[in-house]
Amino acid sequence: MEDTRNKILLIEDNKLDQMAFERFVKDEKLPYDCTVAASVSQAQSILASEQFDTIVADYSLGDGTAIDILDAVKDIPIIVVTGVGGGEAAIRAWRGGAYDYIIKDSEQNYLKSIPKTIENAIYCKKMREALDRKQKNLEAIFDATPVGMLLIDGNMIITRVNYTFKQMVKKEYRQIINQQIGSALCCINSICNENVKECGYGPVCKDCQIQKTIETVFDSGLSVRDIEIHPTLKVENQEIMPWFRMGVEPVIIDGSKFVIVTLSDITENKKVEYERRLAEDKYRMIFENSAVAITIVDQQEQVISWNRFAEDLLGMGKEDLHLRQVRSFYPLDEWEKIRVYNVRQKGMQHHLETRMIKKDGSIIDVDISLSVLKNPEGEIIGSIGVIRDITERKKVEEALKETMEMKSQFISTVSHELRTPLAAMKEGIAIVLDGVAGKINGMQKKFLDIAKRNVERLEVLISDVLDFQKIEAGKMKLDIQSNNIEEVVSEVYETMSLYAKKNEVELSLESVEELPKAKFDRAKIIQVLTNLVSNAIKFTPEKGRVSVSIQHQNEELIITVSDTGMGIPKEALPKIFERFYRIDRPGKQIQGTGLGLAIVHKIVMMHNGRIEVASELGQGSIFTVLLPLDPKPLQKNLAAKADKILNNSIVN
Numbered sequence: 001m002e003d004t005r006n007k008i009l010l011i012e013d014n015k016l017d018q019m020a021f022e023r024f025v026k027d028e029k030l031p032y033d034c035t036v037a038a039s040v041s042q043a044q045s046i047l048a049s050e051q052f053d054t055i056v057a058d059y060s061l062g063d064g065t066a067i068d069i070l071d072a073v074k075d076i077p078i079i080v081v082t083g084v085g086g087g088e089a090a091i092r093a094w095r096g097g098a099y100d101y102i103i104k105d106s107e108q109n110y111l112k113s114i115p116k117t118i119e120n121a122i123y124c125k126k127m128r129e130a131l132d133r134k135q136k137n138l139e140a141i142f143d144a145t146p147v148g149m150l151l152i153d154g155n156m157i158i159t160r161v162n163y164t165f166k167q168m169v170k171k172e173y174r175q176i177i178n179q180q181i182g183s184a185l186c187c188i189n190s191i192c193n194e195n196v197k198e199c200g201y202g203p204v205c206k207d208c209q210i211q212k213t214i215e216t217v218f219d220s221g222l223s224v225r226d227i228e229i230h231p232t233l234k235v236e237n238q239e240i241m242p243w244f245r246m247g248v249e250p251v252i253i254d255g256s257k258f259v260i261v262t263l264s265d266i267t268e269n270k271k272v273e274y275e276r277r278l279a280e281d282k283y284r285m286i287f288e289n290s291a292v293a294i295t296i297v298d299q300q301e302q303v304i305s306w307n308r309f310a311e312d313l314l315g316m317g318k319e320d321l322h323l324r325q326v327r328s329f330y331p332l333d334e335w336e337k338i339r340v341y342n343v344r345q346k347g348m349q350h351h352l353e354t355r356m357i358k359k360d361g362s363i364i365d366v367d368i369s370l371s372v373l374k375n376p377e378g379e380i381i382g383s384i385g386v387i388r389d390i391t392e393r394k395k396v397e398e399a400l401k402e403t404m405e406m407k408s409q410f411i412s413t414v415s416h417e418l419r420t421p422l423a424a425m426k427e428g429i430a431i432v433l434d435g436v437a438g439k440i441n442g443m444q445k446k447f448l449d450i451a452k453r454n455v456e457r458l459e460v461l462i463s464d465v466l467d468f469q470k471i472e473a474g475k476m477k478l479d480i481q482s483n484n485i486e487e488v489v490s491e492v493y494e495t496m497s498l499y500a501k502k503n504e505v506e507l508s509l510e511s512v513e514e515l516p517k518a519k520f521d522r523a524k525i526i527q528v529l530t531n532l533v534s535n536a537i538k539f540t541p542e543k544g545r546v547s548v549s550i551q552h553q554n555e556e557l558i559i560t561v562s563d564t565g566m567g568i569p570k571e572a573l574p575k576i577f578e579r580f581y582r583i584d585r586p587g588k589q590i591q592g593t594g595l596g597l598a599i600v601h602k603i604v605m606m607h608n609g610r611i612e613v614a615s616e617l618g619q620g621s622i623f624t625v626l627l628p629l630d631p632k633p634l635q636k637n638l639a640a641k642a643d644k645i646l647n648n649s650i651v652n
């Protein structure tokens with residue numbers, strides 16, 4: 001037992017009895033700290049400021065009875081002491097809430113039973129307090145549980161509810177207690193009215209999953225968990241359809257059957273799950289319906305997923321594809337090539353053309369985009385292949401290549417064949433013009449001159465077409481050597497001087513500095529410069545000026561050919577290097593094929609250089625060629641770019 005002292009309030013109006021009590025406490029060495037009140041009012045004023053473990057009160061007091069104290073004090077046990085023959089009063093006091101009563105006797109023997117009675121009273125008080133605390137703790141846990149909880153009795157009536165449930169339905173306790181669960185939830189099938197409890201009696205209530213589950217638990221005595229319910233509720237005048245996860249546990253309280261219903265709101269989880277499923281369905285739809293074959297391969301290089309088109313493409317079914325090793329799809333040599341890319345390890349995307357083996361053993365040409373597959377943590381878990389059958393395209397490409405080769409062969413043969421009769425015609429005309437075959441008159445000379453000019457024009461045309469055909473067929477090869485650009489430009493200058501003189505155009509050559517040696521194809525660069533200078537002279541009226549200059553800057557040679565000629569209209573500038581592009585010059589008959597600048601452009605690009613043009617209509621033009629001193633090995637993309645420009649111009 002604890003050895004703490006007990007605080008006792010003795011309420012006694014008889015002085016002798018007071019003293020007897022105090023003497024008894026002293027003689028018996030009882031661990032009491034006694035306070036004495038001689039009347040109800042004195043006791044009440046003491047109790048207003050002090051706490052006691054027990055009160056021992058005489059029944060009849062001067063200004064009232066012990067029952068008056070009972071009304072004022074609820075949580076302190078009171079032992080009522082009555083006089084002899086006060087049995088009736090004692091029972092009254094006991095009914096009024098007194099813990100116990102003792103009857104006084106004249107020998108004061110009643111005092112002997114006091115310690116035990118007090119001890120019991122204090123023990124009872126402590127027990128009650130402990131129970132109260134436990135109850136309060138349990139209630140706090142009940143309220144703090146993040147799931148809605150209801151205690152339902154055998155009549156399907158809610159007898160207890162926690163705070164979370166109250167929040168769920170946005171109602172007060174009194175609107176929930178004594179209700180059926182449907183009414184408490186505001187199920188639309190139940191009348192949401194405090195006075196009318198329709199739940200369980202509505203037309204659809206017999207099918208209600210909540211009702212049925214609770215009834216089953218009552219009947220079977222077994223708990224039911226994780227039931228998902230989706231009722232339609234009317235909360236704050238709004239119809240909502242939340243999702244709940246419900247559990248029902250049977251419990252026995254005071255010998256009666258009850259169930260505890262737990263409800264967790266899982267609407268958000270359901271929403272997330274729904275959206276995830278929607279996204280998944282969307283991807284599956286794309287996956288299944290893409291007009292390309294898609295295969296997914298794991299880290300062990302085996303197929304784990306594929307779409308319908310993959311089955312069609314390879315002529316294989318599920319049984320052929322599931323966990324098939326990817327390498328078996330490819331001829332050995334192709335597999336070796338694919339392995340080199342090792343998309344999964346390098347973690348990047350790759351695009352390749354290869355061949356695959358169908359189920360029947362036939363080989364198809366395919367185009368594959370390979371990319372890595374990562375899990376949400378960003379780790380590579382496989383690869384995705386998007387495969388297109390390009391067998392037909394390959395066939396068309398082959399056929400086209402053949403046609404192109406034939407066309408190129410044809411152009412080349414015809415052009416060469418045309419040269420021989422042309423040379424004969426040229427010679428014949430020259431002989432007749434020279435008068436070797438007899439004297440010719442002025443009129444005859446005039447027509448022969450026209451014939452000679454046209455033969456020469458045809459010659460240029462044939463040589464341009466041949467050049468171009470070479471470029472198209474990829475047959476133009478460069479012979480890159482170390483050269484002196486000044487020498488090359490001087491040579492062009494020499495040959496063009498005569499032509500300039502004839503056209504009464506002043507041709508000048510400026511070279512500002514000592515120039516380093518550069519690497520280029522001498523004949524091709526001569527062709528470029530001759531073409532640019534002859535154009536400049538051709539499109540410059542008499543008394544105009546054409547000048548050629550060379551400089552060196554940033555590892556590049558910069559050659560400019562400028563003239564004071566007729567210029568190029570702004571809208572024509574972007575097309576000037578396209579093949580067969582010619583500018584219409586009204587009233588002027590200037591010969592040309594429209595191929596010259598296209599060839600110039602291609603040669604410059606093949607040297608890894610650039611060509612630019614600036615011009616003002618009626619003022620003149622400046623063509624600038626920039627050549628690297630050392631053209632690095634031909635960059636494929638530049639050549640491709642040049643080809644693209646040339647090819648586009650065919651369509652245009």
Ligand code: ADP
Binds near residue numbers: 568576584594596
């Ligand atoms: P063409 O055989 O017609 O000369 P080009 O490809 O060499 O073909 O030139 C294309 C067109 O660019 C020419 O028709 C001409 O109108 C224009 N052009 C080229 N060089 C000049 C220049 N220096 N001055 C003005 N126009 C020019």
